[in-house]
Amino acid sequence: MLSLVVENVSKSFFTSHNRIHTLDKINIEFKKSEFICILGPSGCGKSTLLNIIAGLETATTGRVILNGNEVKEAGPDRVVMFQEPALFPWLRVIDNVEFGMKMAGISKAERRERALKYLKMVHLTRFQNSFVHELSGGMKQRVALARALTLDSEVLLMDEPFAALDSQTKNILQLELQQIWWETKKTVIFVTHNVEEAVLLADRVIVMAANPGSIKKEFHIQLARPRQPENVDLAYLAAGIMKELKEEVEKVAKVEFDSEWSIKKDLLLSDSDSNMGIGL
Numbered sequence: 001m002l003s004l005v006v007e008n009v010s011k012s013f014f015t016s017h018n019r020i021h022t023l024d025k026i027n028i029e030f031k032k033s034e035f036i037c038i039l040g041p042s043g044c045g046k047s048t049l050l051n052i053i054a055g056l057e058t059a060t061t062g063r064v065i066l067n068g069n070e071v072k073e074a075g076p077d078r079v080v081m082f083q084e085p086a087l088f089p090w091l092r093v094i095d096n097v098e099f100g101m102k103m104a105g106i107s108k109a110e111r112r113e114r115a116l117k118y119l120k121m122v123h124l125t126r127f128q129n130s131f132v133h134e135l136s137g138g139m140k141q142r143v144a145l146a147r148a149l150t151l152d153s154e155v156l157l158m159d160e161p162f163a164a165l166d167s168q169t170k171n172i173l174q175l176e177l178q179q180i181w182w183e184t185k186k187t188v189i190f191v192t193h194n195v196e197e198a199v200l201l202a203d204r205v206i207v208m209a210a211n212p213g214s215i216k217k218e219f220h221i222q223l224a225r226p227r228q229p230e231n232v233d234l235a236y237l238a239a240g241i242m243k244e245l246k247e248e249v250e251k252v253a254k255v256e257f258d259s260e261w262s263i264k265k266d267l268l269l270s271d272s273d274s275n276m277g278i279g280l
C-alpha cells in the first residue's frame, strides 16, 4: 500500500544577491492510485515541488516520505515525465523505450517484453522501429510515456507533459492517459496550467498560491470516467477552480507588472484552452 507524504516542505533558492522563498510549508498526503493535478500561477513553485518529490531537488526544511523512507534522491519508484520528451534521436523508438530499463539493469528479454507491452498501451506498436525524427510531437510524448511506464514505478510525476502539443493531440493524449492510469493504478502527480485538463484528469486538484508557493485550496472531483471535456458538471467545476486561480494569477501579475494591472473581466476565462498564468 503506497504512502507518500509531503511534510511541511519549504524551499528557498539562494542566489549571489538574494533569497527566493519559493515554497512555504507544503503538506500533502497522496493516496494509492490517486490522480492529483497541481495548478498555480507561473513561478508559484509547482515544478520545484514536483522535483522535490522526485528527489531532484532537496527541501530547505521539511521532508518527503515514501513508504516510510525519507526521499533523499531520485529513484525508480518515482518516474518523472517532462514537457520535452528528451528522447535519443539516434535510437529507434523501441530502444528509447528500453533505455531506462537498460540503466536499471533489467535483462534484455524482459526489457523487450515490457517495451512492447507499453508501446501497445500508447498505440505505437507499428512505430517501434522508427527513429524519433520520423514522429510527430504527440507521438514523441507517447514514446516518453511508454518509457516512463516501463519502470513500473508506483508514482508517476508529470510536469506539464502535454503543454507543448496542439489541442487535438493534447485531447487524444489526455484520453489515453486516463485509460492508462485506469489500467496501471499508479499514483499520478500532474502539474498543469490548464484548468480543463485538471478537471478532466484529476481526483483532486490542488490550487497553489504564489510568493511564496503554498496550498490555496483543494478540490475533490468524483465524476465518472472517462470524462469528456464538454460535460456540464466538468465545466461548472472548472469555473470554480478558475476563480481561485484567477485571483492568484492576478496577484502575481500585479507584482510583476505594476499595481494598476488587472485581468479584464472574463478575458482569461474565455480562453478556449483554459491555460492560466503561462509566461506572465
Ligand SMILES: Nc1ncnc2c1ncn2[C@@H]1O[C@H](COP(=O)(O)OP(=O)(O)OP(=O)(O)O)[C@@H](O)[C@H]1O
Pocket: 013, 014, 015, 020, 022, 040, 041, 042, 043, 044, 045, 046, 047, 048, 049, 279
Ligand atoms: N535553481 C533555481 N535557482 C534559483 N531560483 C529558482 C531555481 N529553480 C526555481 N527557482 C525559482 O523558484 C520559483 C518557482 O519556480 P518553479 O519553476 O518551481 O515555478 P512553476 O510554478 O513551476 O512555474 P511555471 O508554471 O512557470 O513553470 C521561481 O521564482 C524560480 O525563479
